[in-house]
Amino acid sequence: MKVALMVAEKPSLAASLANILSNNKCHTRKGFNQSCSIHEWSGTFRGESVQFRMTSVCGHVMSLDFIGKYNNWDRVDPVELFSCPTEKKEATPKLKMPAFLAQEAKGCDYLILWLDCDKEGENICFEVMNAVQGSMRRDVYNLDTVYRAKFSAITEKDIKAAMANLVKPNENEAKSVDARQELDLRIGCAFTRFQTRFFQGKYGDLDASLISYGPCQTPTLGFCVQRHDEIQTFTPEAYWIIQAIIRTNDGRDITLDWERVRSFDKEVAVMFLQLIKEHKKAIVVNVVTKEKAKSRPIALNTVELMRVASSGLGLSPHHAMQIAERLYTQGYISYPRTETTQYPENFDLLGTLKMQQNSPEWGTEVREILANGMNKPKKGQDVGDHPPITPMRLASRDDLDGDTWRLYDYICRHFIATLSRDCKYLSTTATFFIGDEKFSCNGHTLLDPGYTGVMHWQALSKNESLPPFEDGEQVTVQEVKLVECHTSPPDYLTESELITLMEKHGIGTDASIPVHIHNICLRNYVTVGSGRRLIPNSLGIVLVHGYQKIDPQLVLPTMRSAVEEQLNLIAHGKADYVAVLQHTVEIFKLKFLYFVKNIEGMDQLFEASFSPLATASKLLSRCGMCRRYMKFIQMKPMRLLCSHCDETYNLPQNGNIRPYKELKCPLDEFELLSWSMGTKGKSYPFCPYCYNHPPFRDMRKGQGCNSCTHPTCPHGLNSNGVCACIECENGVLTLDPSSAPKWKLTCNRCDVIIHLFEDAQKVTVDEATCDCGSQMINVEYKQEKSKLPGEATDMTGCVFCSVELSPLIEKHRAVATVRPRGGASRGRGGRGRGRGGRGKPKPKDKMAQLAAYFV
């Protein structure tokens, strides 16, 4: 029997599609990568019986990168990134997706592609085709082999229709994505590397290891800085309003609004005030009552969920999506990444609603709707990706923790609100004359709270109705006064407003918007203030102003859409892929060269905001007493000064000192630093306080964590010591965890250094001990960087005895022998006790042998 392989974009979709197409009669097994499942059933295809095999990828199979040697920042001029070769690498090596697809494609006759119906999905179609090419029974480029299903909703009707009307994958659309990937890579990396290198190390108080540029993140930052500039350049202006207070016949005082609203000229306002003051009565000239409605919401999509999460729940979009993802995998809500705001035609609204009728939180509102009949949901937009976000299962407050519950609560209430009635009220406006000047006041009466019963935060304030004014009625003017006001600047952009701006300008997608916002926070360009307002930091401001000075287009939100327009020409087959790509790359290369040539313009702004390294007091580490940053005084003798506690701390005098990941000493909460004489020299992490005030009796002044005998601290000798030194008498070879990725073991007494496991992702000292007496070591590599036998990603072994590890280990003597202050001094030449000078026996015979081998 022939076999038809079908591939969806994500595991959840493969499961839904398989259920629909097999009428719930498929058999499911797990794939070898543990992430994707395979669903199988028998059916007919093109008039023959076939075995259907439905599985999925997890997003993109491949991702684009430069070929290896261009990833060396030291040896590559960033301008080369506009022309250097690129290659496709596995997007997630751990998933082994190409191998998985090839295996499942073995012996298959047809390939039916069920990827999402957008350009990215079309691109993944071709990634899948490349992966199965060679495994299938027939060539994938044979016209009869590959088919594309086009569906606009995950409903039985739509999916079965798609299956009956298969088409061919669209290569132009796929190519437009290839072009987008290449442009983003070349442009982003070239600018990022250049500006990082240019500014890095130039300014002392520039707290950034990476100064990134990107076609989405930079305009996103641009929005925040633009608002900042509006606030900065705002000059308040005085204006005057006239308030008239009337006393109604039933004795209530009501403040009327002036129909001219305000005057920016005080004299004019005073003149009107004089005219009005002559009159003691206000005459009702018009009373209008209208029924108004506050509309129930349309069905919920991702962007709206993120907006509400930020403005209503105080959750970052990034965090909100992480929670939503978890609610989804636990079956509480539907797929949370969708642009669609229209329920599919046959969506089980009633069933979904009934599921919520016993909720102690909103069950009353649900039962009321069930009793009176659901209202038809408002028309939204069906983008054809996934149905709107809805609850799938009833949860109670006890089932979910804090923020998770609050997000679920919102999703449920929003869903219920879409099936409720609009909120209806009567709005009354009464107009008055006082002399010749018009005034008015408003009131409202609630008729039907509708959906605001369940979305109670949107409820109208209780009745604020007006007394029953009648045309021609006269009321007493109690008081007329002039009030001086000032125009006020806008506030910083809220995250929710930023999301709206990004969506409007096509910056990012529903899935990537939270990532871009998260990025500009991580890079120290903006800080999230109260009310989740985005306040640009000096670095963010200086960058945006710099681009504006050199080439404003670089930060313009329209730049992304201009590029997208070019890409669409490829997608629609109106322009040649190579031509568009070359043309656009060339434009950006010229922009890049112009930027490099004029970087001085941006540098002037940096100079004004940051202090040059030479005179700066860099922020390295926080004081454990007051938690404030201490000043790093770089003039010799180098020291730290906590101006708040009025304390100074001595530091090692030679070599480099840098923060060590904001890790803290468990004894005194001071942030740790890392001292190093370069990659070939000695190094260790140390606590600025312990360095000056040794915490234990067996520790001397001027020592690092590698001499600290704290029983459990992860930075101390007990956690990182490997074995007695192979050369000196009392030293211990200790792993320096701050030396990554040029990992080393250093003796905490003498100059012995063992370089090992370069580029490993993680190296730790194991609790187990080898027969030779030394601690075992765990090493982990990223797959693509693995230097272990058989490209293994992790291994545990002995540095001295494990044959597999020995090629990755080399011993040296530190290149510089200047000891940190307070360390054991040695004679000139520093070799006094080294190399077994006094003929002391080595800790273990075996180690002595190996020591000889290393030397």
Add this chain to the structure above:
DNA sequence: GCAAGGTC
């Protein structure tokens, strides 16, 4: 170490 886009 870099982009943006999928998804986990």
